Amino acid sequence: MIIAGVMTGTSMDGIDVALCSIEPASEGDRQTIALLASVTAPYPAELRWLIDRALQGQASMEELSDLPYFLARAYADVLMEMPNWNHVQAVGVHGQTLWHHPPVSTWQAVSGTALAEYLGVPVVYDFRASDVAHGGQGAPLVPRFDHTFLGSPEEHRAALNIGGMANLTLLPADTSINQVRAFDTGPGNVLINALCEKTFGKRYDAGGSIARSGTIIDQAFSELRTHPFFFDDPPKSTGREVFGPAMAEALYRRYAHPSVPSEDLVTTLTELTAWSVGDHLRRYQPDCQRVLVAGGGVHNTYLMERLAVHCGSAVVESTTSVGIDPDAKEAMCFAWLAWRTLHRLPGNVPSVTGARREVILGSVAGQPVVL
């Protein structure tokens, strides 16, 4: 079955689309997935502006009414330009998170109903709501994907995603789905990016070259690693309100000085990300043999080197090594979650989200595929 997954994250880096071929497991619950094509398309400028207004609580009711339709239109435009679009049988779409208030509610904007009509293909959407309805946090949803596609029967592994935040899924050898643990370890790229923007006018540290040319500011690093978030036990999650532009701004004010090269702050924040991942791994999965990394951070080779240093004896490498494109992983996850919903299989991991039970995720719009 050919399914497209669509992911748009809070950082609004782009509209990620992955076309996947997904086949049932010959036995057990481990499907096979192959990425046929993927793309990251820019948001239309007016759409990004509208989402920003909504996130800031400044959108009118009319704008909030229109936004899910504009998102559906933007997704449809990207999807229908994909190679082999005419072979796609269903779409799984995450939507744009406008508010996340678990366990009361969560709000991923997109008119799945309209999108299915624009595309003429069934659309699965509103995945997180099903978990929230059963008392869960509605997030993270990637750990089941990690368990299925990154786990191993023989090797102790962890899946690491480095987006704005960094999160870790612990996958001991042959672990069962109800024993999976996953949590945020702290900042991923968010602080690094904010400093690069401020001091070098660059959106991110391409390849880690800035960080590589600097030196750790010992005092700053010592202070940063005392942040209480790092010492909380999982499950835990964090966001830009804790590790974000405001923290980057405060660090800049405190440590920027004519005698301190700007590179040094970037190096220090890169070290913080690598150290915090490694420290959690040391505390919660000391026997980990392999850390499989996805997300934008995988392209920061300096960060990958520092991760290897902080992760002890574990091999640190891109998910490419196990056949998963690290840039397409989240979009692939939502293609696969849609496949599961259409096959009436659960998609959440209660031990991770806190939901009372496993549940089939989301709603289905449009003519359902006959299975």
Place this chain on the structure above:
Amino acid sequence: MIIAGVMTGTSMDGIDVALCSIEPASEGDRQTIALLASVTAPYPAELRWLIDRALQGQASMEELSDLPYFLARAYADVLMEMPNWNHVQAVGVHGQTLWHHPPVSTWQAVSGTALAEYLGVPVVYDFRASDVAHGGQGAPLVPRFDHTFLGSPEEHRAALNIGGMANLTLLPADTSINQVRAFDTGPGNVLINALCEKTFGKRYDAGGSIARSGTIIDQAFSELRTHPFFFDDPPKSTGREVFGPAMAEALYRRYAHPSVPSEDLVTTLTELTAWSVGDHLRRYQPDCQRVLVAGGGVHNTYLMERLAVHCGSAVVESTTSVGIDPDAKEAMCFAWLAWRTLHRLPGNVPSVTGARREVILGSVAGQPVVL
């Protein structure tokens, strides 16, 4: 198949629920429907307050995130108290309209995804979005129900709903679905209710007793019937921004006087509703033989009498005469539209909504019924 329909209108009179038994047509597309139970439950006070804030554009993003879940919870509480709830196989839910901006968007708040989980039964919802996605107004959706259940092969009929506004579906004998016309004729109860509230402290004119005891104010009636809305050709629709509390307030200021009994204003506005329905019938279906009335207005016996006067030779009577409970009609309609969606049958009427084509309406959450 037993399906529950849930309707909550903009006037927030209550949560209308209808449990229906629906059977396929032995031939053609005319199903049979039987009402098993119905109820109108009050809105929880905090929910009504929250909806009011949202409608006034004063709700925060967190409140707008929570609202669809609170609505789902309120609907679930009413549904699960219904007699024979354990026999219900699916639910069709309209949701609470927060904004209606066709042909760009329409916003009926309810988390269908969460509701399906709360109930453990599949939920069809977001009906209007499918029509809007195909360029339609997303409204009205009742005319297909009218055509199926109120039409006749031999008799020229019209279906009239008197809620806040009054709307008419023209059903000439043996008319086909693609020739159905439907439109608003103007105010239904909205002006009458507003005046009753203001002058008598009553939410509505029970049985029409206030209007019956008054006299038409000729000057006011003459002026009111010159409103340009009445002279537009269909399709057309109107709302509280045209005929609503503001107009009632203006009328009160202009005509209230110690020498004029307050009843007279109520009588005049009742006459306006009856006249405007009759005038449209005269212009667009002069050979109509029977007007079948549903909605709250059917209980205003004085209004029903005045309608009979203004509708010429047509018989004016409650839909009860053809086996449809006039108070449950809209909720029954959404039960039936859900049935159609689950059977992959279209629910809109393009000649009424302006959509480019017939379309299967809504999204489906929860384990689908095996048909």
